[in-house]
Amino acid sequence: xxxxxxxxxxxxxxxxxxxxxxxxxxxxxxxxxxxxxxxxxxxxxxxxxxxxxxxxxxxxxxxxxxxxxxxxxxxxxxxxxxxxxxxxxxxxxxxxxxxxxxxxxxxxxxxxxxxxxxxxxxxxxxxxxxxxxxxxxxxxxxxxxxxxxxxxxxxxxxxxxxxxxxx
Amino acid sequence: xxxxxxxxxxxxxxxxxxxxxxxxxxxxxxxxxxxxxxxxxxxxxxxxxxxxxxxxxxxxxxxxxxxxxxxxxxxxxxxxxxxxxxxxxxxxxxxxxxxxxxxxxxxxxxxxxxxxxxxxxxxxxxxxxxxxxxxxxxxxxxxxxxxxxxxxxxxxxxxxxxxxxxxxxxxxxxxxxxxxxxxxxxxxxxxxxxx
Numbered sequence: 001x002x003x004x005x006x007x008x009x010x011x012x013x014x015x016x017x018x019x020x021x022x023x024x025x026x027x028x029x030x031x032x033x034x035x036x037x038x039x040x041x042x043x044x045x046x047x048x049x050x051x052x053x054x055x056x057x058x059x060x061x062x063x064x065x066x067x068x069x070x071x072x073x074x075x076x077x078x079x080x081x082x083x084x085x086x087x088x089x090x091x092x093x094x095x096x097x098x099x100x101x102x103x104x105x106x107x108x109x110x111x112x113x114x115x116x117x118x119x120x121x122x123x124x125x126x127x128x129x130x131x132x133x134x135x136x137x138x139x140x141x142x143x144x145x146x147x148x149x150x151x152x153x154x155x156x157x158x159x160x161x162x163x164x165x166x167x
Numbered sequence: 168x169x170x171x172x173x174x175x176x177x178x179x180x181x182x183x184x185x186x187x188x189x190x191x192x193x194x195x196x197x198x199x200x201x202x203x204x205x206x207x208x209x210x211x212x213x214x215x216x217x218x219x220x221x222x223x224x225x226x227x228x229x230x231x232x233x234x235x236x237x238x239x240x241x242x243x244x245x246x247x248x249x250x251x252x253x254x255x256x257x258x259x260x261x262x263x264x265x266x267x268x269x270x271x272x273x274x275x276x277x278x279x280x281x282x283x284x285x286x287x288x289x290x291x292x293x294x295x296x297x298x299x300x301x302x303x304x305x306x307x308x309x310x311x312x313x314x315x316x317x318x319x320x321x322x323x324x325x326x327x328x329x330x331x332x333x334x335x336x337x338x339x340x341x342x343x344x345x346x347x348x349x350x351x352x353x354x355x356x357x358x359x360x361x362x
Contacts, residue, residue: 009343009344009347010347011351012348012349012350012351012352013348014344014347014348015348017337017341018338018340018341018344020338022340023338023339024338026338026339026340026343027338027339040343043350047321047346050303050318050322050350050353050354050357051318051321051322051324052300052303052322053303053304053322054300054304055213055216055217055222055304056216056222056304058222058226062222062226065226066208066226066229066230067204069230070230070233070234070237073230073234074234074237077234
């Protein structure tokens with residue numbers, strides 16, 4: 001780029017953006033050309049009165065609304081951050097519960113599919129839901145673990161509740 | 168930490184004062200951040216309004232800007248002036264808002280004249296200056312978004328060509344071409360208003 005092209009820019013005759021190559025050449029030329037630096041200073045002088053514009057002033061009530069909204073949002077974010085920090089432990093517990101569930105499910109399924117014990121006892125999953133009044137309204141699966149024994153398990157999460165002697 | 172001294176008067180003092188406020192705000196001093204808001208809200212609003220062209224959106228941008236600034240304070244190292252940093256955030260917030268809204272149209276001129284009534288009140292000389300500023304404000308509506316954005320950022324005075332280029336991700340040459348193109352068009356439009 002040369003002085004003529006830069007003077008077009010300063011005169012506002014350049015409507016399009018400069019390409020990467022033009023930009024590099026522009027800066028290189030401007031840094032070394034005192035004439036163009038003077039032209040730039042003149043262009044800035046002509047621009048100065050225009051930069052004095054002011055937007056319509058918001059009312060004090062508007063500013064107060066912004067201020068309140070600002071602090072509300074900051075407080076909300078800070079509370080959320082604190083909750084996030086405390087939430088690490090429950091997340092860990094949830095992971096542990098999931099692991100327990102998986103182990104429990106594997107045990108139930110393996111005991112259900114295991115061949116009958118040599119003693120001749122049978123192991124079956126009844127698949128019927130039973131309700132134990134002592135445990136409230138928790139629905140339990142009844143698992144026949146062998147002769148004289150049955151096992152109650154909760155379908156979700158699967159937690160071994162009790163092993164009781166068959167009446 | 169002791170509070171910053173009384174209000175500064177020189178630009179260097181201004182910067183040091185802002186930095187002291189930032190240091191306090193980083194440590195959770197709400198009063199310090201409140202003061203940052205009080206000191207810079209008008210500048211941020213000017214950028215926001217210049218870009219959004221309506222007061223409601225501009226105030227939303229101001230709020231979002233200070234929320235983001237509060238969150239990002241730890242990353243502010245003081246290389247740029249605080250007002251420049253805030254104006255950069257405001258620019259991005261305004262661009263984001265414009266993208267999201269596409270477009271809440273600019274308020275009609277008459278509506279904005281009423282909104283600017285407070286500014287025009289007072290002695291006659293001030294009113295005339297205010298009329299010119301209003302005419303300029305209206306002329307800004309006629310500029311394309313990219314030209315207006317550069318002009319508005321340049322109007323902040325504290326922002327260098329380099330700051331503007333960095334904020335908008337364009338070259339310094341393009342900043343100048345957009346800026347002086349905007350000037351030429353504003354001058355033409357103001358001449359039409361004057362007739």
